[in-house]
Amino acid sequence: MAYNLLKGKKGIIFGALDANSIAWKTAERIHEEGGQFVLTNAPIAMRMGQINDLAEKTGSQIIPADATSLEDLENLVEKSMEILGGKIDFVLHSIGMSVNVRKGRHYTDQNYDWTQKGWDVSAGSFHKTMQTLYKKDAMNEWGSIVALTYMAAQRVFPDYNDMADNKAYLESIARSFGYFFGKDKKVRVNTISQSPTPTTAGQGVKGFDGFIAYAEKMSPLGNATAEDCANYTVAMFSDLTKRVTLQNLFNDGGFSNMGVSDMVMDTFVNNQE
Numbered sequence: 001m002a003y004n005l006l007k008g009k010k011g012i013i014f015g016a017l018d019a020n021s022i023a024w025k026t027a028e029r030i031h032e033e034g035g036q037f038v039l040t041n042a043p044i045a046m047r048m049g050q051i052n053d054l055a056e057k058t059g060s061q062i063i064p065a066d067a068t069s070l071e072d073l074e075n076l077v078e079k080s081m082e083i084l085g086g087k088i089d090f091v092l093h094s095i096g097m098s099v100n101v102r103k104g105r106h107y108t109d110q111n112y113d114w115t116q117k118g119w120d121v122s123a124g125s126f127h128k129t130m131q132t133l134y135k136k137d138a139m140n141e142w143g144s145i146v147a148l149t150y151m152a153a154q155r156v157f158p159d160y161n162d163m164a165d166n167k168a169y170l171e172s173i174a175r176s177f178g179y180f181f182g183k184d185k186k187v188r189v190n191t192i193s194q195s196p197t198p199t200t201a202g203q204g205v206k207g208f209d210g211f212i213a214y215a216e217k218m219s220p221l222g223n224a225t226a227e228d229c230a231n232y233t234v235a236m237f238s239d240l241t242k243r244v245t246l247q248n249l250f251n252d253g254g255f256s257n258m259g260v261s262d263m264v265m266d267t268f269v270n271n272q273e
């Protein structure tokens with residue numbers, strides 16, 4: 001169902017790679033709600049070509065940008081304002097990547113060049129994006145910025161590797177930059193902490209199938225899907241959440257406040273018999 005919640009709002013969406021991407025689903029929902037946006041992704045992701053389908057479907061233009069490059073981000077923000085005809089109301093940062101995870105390096109045996117690269121892509125890019133928007137005074141008052149995160153920032157999930165540290169850093173940037181964006185420009189900044197979701201980035205985590213099944217059994221409402229995340233993000237971009245800021249918001253079916261569930265306990269007890 002569409003409610004026209006984002007009618008007249010303009011934004012930038014980072015991170016739509018394919019139809020499974022959380023950013024892809026979010027772009028579709030924002031379009032349904034009347035929002036207009038520019039799509040962006042790393043030049044290497046463009047070569048896969050799928051983002052063109054999304055652009056066509058949503059009447060959007062694509063501007064390639066490596067989110068770790070200030071030059072690319074400056075170009076992105078300037079061109080987006082030209083294309084959209086004014087300042088920006090919403091920004092979705094839906095980017096994550098760990099080279100250590102990709103190359104199967106254990107947390108206790110990191111290649112620190114890779115650690116640094118992963119940090120830059122997954123966390124540093126959020127600061128760089130906001131600093132570019134801030135310096136160019138590119139955000140409208142009562143605008144909203146959201147980045148996606150995972151609960152490994154607070155609790156131990158051993159296979160999440162250095163992404164856990166990147167997410168902790170990302171969430172901290174949301175608070176620290178959110179203060180200045182709020183005070184100086186009346187813009188809110190939040191992170192949405194999403195359930196495990198079957199996407200390219202998600203499935204890169206070792207043991208992902210077990211991970212997602214466990215979370216499903218632990219959560220009273222079950223895992224939040226990419227569509228659920230898209231809906232929550234629409235709400236965060238709408239005028240209905242104007243004074244929600246500096247928050248890490250869990251969209252996880254209740255998982256983050258659980259100790260144990262009957263379903264998980266049953267498995268455990270049965271295995272002992």
Ligand SMILES: NC(=O)c1ccc[n+]([C@@H]2O[C@H](COP(=O)([O-])OP(=O)(O)OC[C@H]3O[C@@H](n4cnc5c(N)ncnc54)[C@H](O)[C@@H]3O)[C@@H](O)[C@H]2O)c1
Pocket residue numbers: 014015016017018020021022023041042045065066067068093094095096097121148149150193194195196197198199200201202203
């Ligand atoms: N899938 C999950 O289980 C899960 C759970 C919680 C949070 N998240 C977070 O959601 C966000 C989106 O991930 P997803 O699950 O949709 O996977 P995805 O693989 O579809 O999206 C990740 C995106 O990051 C982009 N990216 C990588 N390097 C980049 C760079 N240098 N510049 C610009 N873009 C770059 C990729 O091209 C891709 O589009 C990430 O922050 C991820 O950590 C995912």
